[in-house]
Amino acid sequence: MDFALTARLAAEMIGTAIMVILGNGAVANVDLEGTKGNGSDWMLIAVGYGAGVMIPALLFGSISGNHINPAFTLGLATAGLFPWSEVAPYIAAQFTGAIVGQLIVIAAYKPHYDLTTNSTRILGTFSTIDATASQTNGFITEFIGSFILFFSALGITKAPFFQNNLGTAHLALGFLVGTLVASLGGPTGPALNPARDLGPRIVHALMPLKNKGDSQWSYAWIPVVAPILAAIAAVGLYKIIFM
Template sequence: MTPQLWAQVLAEFAGTAILMLFGNGAVANSELAKTKGHGSGWLDIAMGYGIGVMVPVAMFGTVSGAQINPAMTIGQAVYGMLPWGNACLFIIAQLLGAFVGQLLVWTMYKPHYDETTDPAAIFGTFSTTDAFDNKFNYFLNELVGTFVLVFGALLALSLEWGKHNPMGAAIVVGFIVWGLVTSLGGATGPALNPARDLMPRLLHQLLPIEHKGSSRWDEAWIPVVAPIIGGIAGVFAAQYFIGFGF
């Protein structure tokens, strides 16, 4: 592995860990018992995820593209924007970053996990599920949300204004996530990112949390498969617009 590729892989690992720390950290702050932010609500959670994406894009956008999302990485690889060998390394880094980021959230909020008796509140700090327990709705929301995220993020980062103002593009990407969580997040969570759901779900299964309940593995494929399909479609749509040379 060249030093440049190694730096890119580390950027994907660190960026995804930061996403989890900010995003699921905001959920834990709102949902767990006896936190100072208990009950702070959905807008605080949406802000956590928006900033949790904006910060890594600002930090690592010029290093690896700060994809921090296997759906974005696979979409780019499918259309030849990223070599598959690099994509596989990025995805591994993203999965490990999500695992470490979620582990840090649990570690820092452990006293509050110990005091929380609501399994749904605990699970929500790890992974997503449909509010009406409807798998079709779950799939549709994750697919459409990820499409909008990938489409919007690629345009922001790839068009001329974004190339000349990467910090401005990072802010726009953060607002896309913030807006998506605010507008579509009430239905599923949302994940919009296979790593953001799969690895925390694995930790939910493994960690010794007394009142955690089920890890809901019967639906775990949805926030993996739906975002990948949405990501591939989002890259295709972005490439179409970029092809006009705006």
């Protein structure tokens, strides 16, 4: 069934919002003061982000393709696998969803934002930063993680093994993202997605939260540029080898 562009854009917006709610919501549960999950380990965050990608994939994979990531949309378009005429609307929907999702996280955790005095932990519930304050390491880590994400996601959804059961493929995407967060998330977060980082970072800059500190705009280009370049490389390489 072919869905109208408006329906696909709604799916992209809602899917991206769900990803941010479940992913950044898990970070907020771990890092903000006074939550039931405060002080839990990194695996709770990995599960949150894994489910944050898996659930939209199951909901919307057959509707919009469940890009929920501007880098993936651009990578597909660059490889001739997605129409350029729909790139801007998809990206606008994704950023809108990321912003709405982050506002919902704030609404759910507002008392805990007020209790938290560590500005780094507050920023971490919105966007990413390299743990050693190294832009070089941040770029390398984001590129590697994003390349694995996009190459694997395309392989999973295009592989003959899954063609008769794309639902299983979309389920596998959640395990892929959860594993990436567990394995490569230590240095940066990670972002792996320009909308997931930049949309909430804009919200962080604009919202009058107590003790929020700096939005660290000097780093903000890395989780935008690195995933885009990785997506172009990963999708292009997959197409050359396997399509």
